[in-house]
Amino acid sequence: MAKEFGGRVQKSPPKYDRVILADIRRTRRGKHHDLLGGIFQDLDSLPEGSAIKIPLTDVDGTTLANLRSAVHRASTSRGLGIETLSDEENFYIWKTPKK
Numbered sequence: 001m002a003k004e005f006g007g008r009v010q011k012s013p014p015k016y017d018r019v020i021l022a023d024i025r026r027t028r029r030g031k032h033h034d035l036l037g038g039i040f041q042d043l044d045s046l047p048e049g050s051a052i053k054i055p056l057t058d059v060d061g062t063t064l065a066n067l068r069s070a071v072h073r074a075s076t077s078r079g080l081g082i083e084t085l086s087d088e089e090n091f092y093i094w095k096t097p098k099k
Contacts, residue, residue, distance in 0.1 A: 017031060032070040036071065037073045039052065040078065043095060052092065054092070057089075059091070068091070071093060073083070082096060083096055
């Protein structure tokens with residue numbers, strides 16, 4: 001808060017440090033970052049007509065809904081069309097054909 005002394009306004013020093021915006025990483029690194037990195041690395045080399053089968057026991061307690069949501073969010077940001085399917089034990093993901 002600014003204080004007035006003898007007709008001059010003195011500002012108190014900033015409470016928090018300041019940084020230059022160019023020094024800040026501006027991408028989001030969510031809690032599924034490592035998991036999604038592996039999935040999309042496999043998707044890059046996936047032949048057409050194939051799907052990746054991810055056992056739900058291998059996703060570190062991530063719920064199916066959260067996994068599906070994270071995969072779709074990441075694919076949209078990468079401009080990659082995908083489809084997903086799941087059963088009681090596995091989550092399947094594959095690239096959609098280019099139009």
